[in-house]
Amino acid sequence: MRIPLFVGNWKMHMTRAEAEELLISLKEKAGNVEGIDVGVCPSFPYLSFATELLVGTNIKVGGQNMAWENSGAFTGEVSPVQLRDSGCSFVILGHSERRHVFGETNEMINKKVKRAVEQGLNVILCVGEKLNEREQGRTEDIVNSQLQAGLKGVDISMIDKITIAYEPVWAIGTGKTATPEMAEDVHAFIRNWFKTEFGKSAADELRIQYGGSVKPENSSQLMAQPDIDGALVGGASLDAESFTQIIFSAAENKQE
Numbered sequence: 001m002r003i004p005l006f007v008g009n010w011k012m013h014m015t016r017a018e019a020e021e022l023l024i025s026l027k028e029k030a031g032n033v034e035g036i037d038v039g040v041c042p043s044f045p046y047l048s049f050a051t052e053l054l055v056g057t058n059i060k061v062g063g064q065n066m067a068w069e070n071s072g073a074f075t076g077e078v079s080p081v082q083l084r085d086s087g088c089s090f091v092i093l094g095h096s097e098r099r100h101v102f103g104e105t106n107e108m109i110n111k112k113v114k115r116a117v118e119q120g121l122n123v124i125l126c127v128g129e130k131l132n133e134r135e136q137g138r139t140e141d142i143v144n145s146q147l148q149a150g151l152k153g154v155d156i157s158m159i160d161k162i163t164i165a166y167e168p169v170w171a172i173g174t175g176k177t178a179t180p181e182m183a184e185d186v187h188a189f190i191r192n193w194f195k196t197e198f199g200k201s202a203a204d205e206l207r208i209q210y211g212g213s214v215k216p217e218n219s220s221q222l223m224a225q226p227d228i229d230g231a232l233v234g235g236a237s238l239d240a241e242s243f244t245q246i247i248f249s250a251a252e253n254k255q256e
C-alpha cells in the first residue's frame, strides 16, 4: 500500500520568526503522524534552521528547486550537495513557477532530476497543463511530454526516488481546484504511463500527489480518489491548522 505524502511548498514566504512559529505549531500538531509522510519546503536560508527545529519528528525538509551541478560558478544557485548538507532529503523539481516564470525547460529539469537522484535526494517532479492546453484537449499530451523529457535516462533502479506531483497550472494559487474526477483521470493516466515505461510494480508503488489550491474543504474528496496519494500544498501549508487538517484528510481515506 502506498503511504500518502503531504508536502508544504512555502514558496518565497515567511521570515525566520514566522517560520519558527509555523514549524513549532506543525511539530505539535503533526510531528509524528503514523502512516502518512509529511514534508516542508522553506526558502533556502531557513533549511538548516527548519531541519534543526524538526529533530525528533517525522517531518522531512526539502528544497523548492536546485541547480543541476554539484558546485561551481553558478551565481544565485543552490546545489544538491548543499541541500543535503542543510538537512534536506528531497527536492521539488519542475514546479510550474520554475517552468513558466523562470523559463526552465524540460531538458533543464531532466538534468536536475538525474543529479538529485545521483546525490541521494528524493524528487517530487511536477507536471501539469496550462488552462489553454486543457481547453484544447491537450492535457495528456503535455503531461506525457513532461514525463518523457523529465525522466529521460532515469532507469528503473532510480524510480523509487521519484514522486510525481500533478499540478494543473490553472489551479495553482488561483483558488480553482480540479474536480476530484478531473484530477483522478490525469493521475490514472500518469500511473498507466509508468506501467508502460517501468512496469506494473513501479507503477503500483509510485506516489502521485495532487497540487492546486488544496484546502481543508476539498482535500477529503481529492484523497478519496484511488490514484491520489497525497498533496503538494502551497498557500494552505502556511497555516499549521489548515495543513494539519489536509494531512489528516488522508487518514480518513487512505489508511486501513
Ligand code: PEP
Binding pocket: 009, 011, 095, 167, 171, 172, 173, 174, 175, 211, 212, 213, 214, 232, 233, 234, 235, 236
Ligand atoms: C504549489 O505551490 O505547488 C501549489 C499547489 O500552490 P497552491 O496550493 O497555493 O495552489
